[in-house]
Amino acid sequence: MEPTFTCSPNLGKQERYRLFLTEYVPFIEGECDLIPALANTAAALREAFGFFWVGFYLVHDDRWLNLGPFQGPVACSRIRKGHGVCGSAWAESRTLVVPDVDAFPGHIACSGASRSEIVVPLISDGKVLGVMDIDSDRLAAFDDDDRIGLEAVVSHLLQNLRQ
Numbered sequence: 001m002e003p004t005f006t007c008s009p010n011l012g013k014q015e016r017y018r019l020f021l022t023e024y025v026p027f028i029e030g031e032c033d034l035i036p037a038l039a040n041t042a043a044a045l046r047e048a049f050g051f052f053w054v055g056f057y058l059v060h061d062d063r064w065l066n067l068g069p070f071q072g073p074v075a076c077s078r079i080r081k082g083h084g085v086c087g088s089a090w091a092e093s094r095t096l097v098v099p100d101v102d103a104f105p106g107h108i109a110c111s112g113a114s115r116s117e118i119v120v121p122l123i124s125d126g127k128v129l130g131v132m133d134i135d136s137d138r139l140a141a142f143d144d145d146d147r148i149g150l151e152a153v154v155s156h157l158l159q160n161l162r163q
Contacts, residue, residue: 003027005048017149020048024153028160039069041157045134045150046071052114052137056122057086058130065090065131072135076110084108086131089119093128095147099140111135118142120150124158 003023011019024044031037042054055070057079065079065086082091084107089096098117101107114135122129132154136142 003044005044009050013143013145013149016049017145017152020044020149021152021156025156028157030160032161032163034161035069037157037161041132041153042069042071045153051134053111053133053135056130056132057090059090059128068130073111073113076108079108085117085119086133089121089131090128093121093123095120095151097142097144097147099142101135113137115139116141118146118150120147120154122154122158124162 005020005023008016024041027044028037028041031040038056042056045051046054051072053070053072053075055072055075056068057065058068060066063081065081067075067077079087081087085096085098085101085104086108088106096119098104098107101109101114101117114137116136116139118134120132122131132150134142134150
C-alpha cells in the first residue's frame with residue numbers, strides 16, 4: 001500500500017514530523033536515483049504539510065544552484081552562491097529559517113506570494129550538493145521544530161542515496 005503522507009494539522013509539529021518520517025523512510029528506501037528521490041520528497045512534503053512551495057536546487061559548477069524537482073508555482077531557474085536565502089544557506093552550509101523574506105537582505109522573490117522560508121542544505125562528505133527550499137505564504141511559518149524535522153528528512157534522504 002502506498003503511503004498517504006497526510007498529517008493532521010491538529011497535531012503538534014514535532015508529532016507531525018515524527019509521523020511523516022514513519023511513512024517517508026520506508027517509502028524512500030531503495031530509491032538510489034537522485035531525481036526521483038527529490039521529486040517524491042518534494043511531493044510528499046507538500047502533501048503532508050500543505051507547504052506553498054517545496055523543492056530542491058542543485059549545485060552546478062560551484063557558482064550556481066540550478067532548479068531541481070519541485071512542487072508549487074514556477075520558480076527561479078538559477079541562484080548564485082551567496083545570493084538570496086538558498087544561496088546563503090549553501091555558502092554558509094547551514095539551515096536558514098527566515099520568518100519574513102522581505103526583511104532578508106538580498107532575498108530573491110521567485111514568487112511574490114512567498115512570505116517566509118526555510119532552506120536546508122544537502123551536505124554529503126562535507127560538501128553541499130544542493131538545498132531543500134520550502135516557502136510559505138504566511139509570515140513566520142517555520143520554527144525550530146521545522147528545522148529539526150526537515151533536517152531529519154534530508155538526513156534520511158541522503159543516507160538512502162548513499163546506499
